[in-house]
Amino acid sequence: MAEGQNFSLRIITPERVFYEGQVQMVEFNTTEGEIGVLARHIPMTVIVKPGILTITEEEGEKIAALHAGFAEILPDSITILAEIIEWPEEIDEHRAEAALERAQERIQSKHEETDLARAETALQRAMARIQVLR
Amino acid sequence: MASMRDIKRRKGSIQSTQQITKAMKLVSTVKLQRARAGAERSKAYFNCMFETVNSILSRVGHVEHKYLTPGECTKKAVIVITSNRGLAGGYNTNVTKLVTRNENWNKEDISVYAIGNKGREILQRYGYDIKEVLPEVIEDPTYADAMLLTQRLLKRFEEGEIGEIYLAYTAFKNTVSHVPTLLKLLPVEYDAEQVKEDAEDNTLMNFEPEDVEALDMIIPKYISSLIYGAMVDAVASENGARMQAMDNATNNAEEMIGNLSLMYNRARQGSITQELTEIIAGAEAIG
Numbered sequence: 001m002a003e004g005q006n007f008s009l010r011i012i013t014p015e016r017v018f019y020e021g022q023v024q025m026v027e028f029n030t031t032e033g034e035i036g037v038l039a040r041h042i043p044m045t046v047i048v049k050p051g052i053l054t055i056t057e058e059e060g061e062k063i064a065a066l067h068a069g070f071a072e073i074l075p076d077s078i079t080i081l082a083e084i085i086e087w088p089e090e091i092d093e094h095r096a097e098a099a100l101e102r103a104q105e106r107i108q109s110k111h112e113e114t115d116l117a118r119a120e121t122a123l124q125r126a127m128a129r130i131q132v133l134r
Numbered sequence: 135m136a137s138m139r140d141i142k143r144r145k146g147s148i149q150s151t152q153q154i155t156k157a158m159k160l161v162s163t164v165k166l167q168r169a170r171a172g173a174e175r176s177k178a179y180f181n182c183m184f185e186t187v188n189s190i191l192s193r194v195g196h197v198e199h200k201y202l203t204p205g206e207c208t209k210k211a212v213i214v215i216t217s218n219r220g221l222a223g224g225y226n227t228n229v230t231k232l233v234t235r236n237e238n239w240n241k242e243d244i245s246v247y248a249i250g251n252k253g254r255e256i257l258q259r260y261g262y263d264i265k266e267v268l269p270e271v272i273e274d275p276t277y278a279d280a281m282l283l284t285q286r287l288l289k290r291f292e293e294g295e296i297g298e299i300y301l302a303y304t305a306f307k308n309t310v311s312h313v314p315t316l317l318k319l320l321p322v323e324y325d326a327e328q329v330k331e332d333a334e335d336n337t338l339m340n341f342e343p344e345d346v347e348a349l350d351m352i353i354p355k356y357i358s359s360l361i362y363g364a365m366v367d368a369v370a371s372e373n374g375a376r377m378q379a380m381d382n383a384t385n386n387a388e389e390m391i392g393n394l395s396l397m398y399n400r401a402r403q404g405s406i407t408q409e410l411t412e413i414i415a416g417a418e419a420i421g
Contacts, residue, residue, distance in 0.1 A: 012179045014277040014362050015172075031351075032342050044340045045186065047351050070352060072186060081182055083277065083355060 005039040008077045009055065011085065018064075018085055025056040026078055028066055029128075037073055044073045048082070050124035052132055065091060065132040067125050084125075091129045100126035138401045145394040152387035158221070159380035166309070166373035173306060173366045183359045190341065190348060191322075199346060201353045204321050205297035208243050211265070211287055213319075213361065215303040215368040216253030218269050222372055223379035225304065226252040228314040232302045234260055236316070245296070247283065249365065272372075275365035277358065284358040291320055299357075303364040304371035310378070312371035317364070319357050 009026055011019040027036040029051025053066040067084035103123035107116065212233055216226045230253055233244065245265040248254035250272045254264055266286075271279045290296050299320040305313045341348045 012182060014176050014179045014280075014359060016175055017178060030342065042340060044342060045190070045348065046342045047348065068355075070186070070355070072182075079182055081179060081186070081355075083281065083358070 006058070007039040007075075009080070010077070011053075011080045011082055013082050013085055018082060019055070019062075021057065023055050023057050025054075027054040027056075028052070028071070028080075030071075037078060040075045041073050041078075043075065046071050046073065048080070050121065050128045052128060053080075053085070063088065063132055065125075065128045067128065086129070086132075088132050091133055093130070093133055096126050096129035096133075100130065138398060138405065141394055141398045141401060145391060145398065148387050148390050148394065152384055152391070155380045155383040155387065159377055159384060162373045162377040162380060166370060166377055169366070169370035169373055170306070170309075173363075173370045176363060176366050180359055180363045183356055187322075187352060187356045190345060190352060199349055200292065201349065202321050205291060205294055207294055207297035208240075209245060209296045210239065210243050210298045210300060211245050211247060211290065211296045212300045212302055213247045213249060213283070213287075213364075214253040214257065215272065215301070215364055216248070216250035216256075217368075217372040218251045218272060220252060221379060222376040223382075225312070225372055225375035225379075226250075226256065229253060229302050229304055230256040230260075232314055232316045233257065233262070247287070250368075272365065272369065275362065275369060277362050280358045280362035280365065283361060284354055287320075288354055288357070301361065301364055303368045304375075305364075306367040306370040306374065309374055312374055317360065319360060322353060322356070 006022040006024060009019065009021060009023045010017070025036055025038050027034065029035075029049045030046040031049050032046065034051070035046065048066055048069045048071060050065075050067045053064045055062040055064075065086045065088070066080070066082055067086075069080060069082035069085070071078060071080040099122060103119050103126055106119040107123065214229060214233060216229050220226065233239070233246070234257070241260075241262060245263045246254070246257050247266045247268070248257065248264055249268045251267070251269045254267050254269075258264055268279070268283070287296075287299055291299060298318065301317040301319050303315060303317075305315045307313060
């Protein structure tokens with residue numbers, strides 16, 4: 001077990017470098033399910049699904065809402081290319097709740113024109129935002 | 135010879151124009167610095183994206199994939215990134231020339247997605263089909279804008295309405311060098327040699343989900359990042375071009391003011407001499 005071993009995490013968005021530092025563990029949601037990554041992971045590239053990103057540093061945990069992107073995992077580092085990612089303090093709770101309701105309505109209405117895949121992604125995003133806040 | 139009053143008036147008007155161009159140059163300099171910082175911040179993301187896409191392509195080799203093979207339709211979508219405002223020298227025309235002077239393209243096959251109003255104006259005059267106009271995007275480019283545009287374009291590509299997607303913009307090399315660039319977005323083209331070299335370094339990488347499925351999801355992100363990168367570059371280039379144009383204008387005004395001052399002084403000297411001759415002639419006539 002690689003307990004206590006640090007490795008470097010870089011989270012880059014198109015607009016800025018979101019996070020850069022030494023961490024013990026990173027957890028997030030991928031298309032294949034939730035994963036937690038420790039040091040010395042096998043090299044892997046995964047696609048992100050909307051969910052909570054948990055960064056375990058030596059001093060404690062940090063969370064963020066990670067919505068889209070992909071991650072390149074190497075034994076000594078992870079690079080997450082995030083299209084959309086937010087710290088909890090950047091999230092507007094009212095907007096997230098409104099979006100959640102809208103998405104639910106859209107899915108339940110089962111209209112023919114409704115783009116179900118898009119509505120579901122919107123729902124997942126809104127849920128991730130609200131979970132991060134709580 | 136123009137009268138003293140005319141010269142003075144003309145000099146005054148050039149001086150006030152010079153003040154404006156000087157101010158505009160200063161404003162563009164500040165905007166350029168901000169835009170350049172933005173462009174540099176997004177470089178990290180873009181480079182990483184480029185490497186990953188190349189590494190996937192090197193692993194999957196020549197697969198049949200919808201994003202890697204051209205569509206059957208001859209229609210081409212071209213995203214043309216220009217500014218909303220003029221007074222930037224040849225900045226806007228250089229970009230639109232990439233479209234209008236392209237000998238391999240038929241005007242009828244092109245549908246234009248114009249980001250920035252100037253490009254739309256010019257191409258509309260040439261009679262191109264303008265599909266979408268997004269003037270507000272270039273004022274403050276965000277990644278979300280690029281993502282939405284990509285989604286719309288990919289949808290049309292998948293439905294077979296367009297066969298190829300191009301991007302015309304101005305690449306920002308440095309403050310004085312901006313290169314109008316035409317880039318093919320879809321089908322994705324890659325350098326086979328480079329890909330082969332990379333393949334040897336990347337044999338250990340695993341993909342989850344599998345390679346081809348990963349392509350489905352990563353290529354749209356790759357295209358969004360290209361479009362976003364182009365928008366950020368274009369904003370920096372626009373301000374760079376305007377800064378240069380305004381600098382030239384200020385210098386030209388300086389030169390004209392110099393010439394006019396010379397003319398004014400000559401005219402003044404001439405009028406003094408003439409007055410003197412008249413007075414002397416008058417005095418002599420009386421005496």
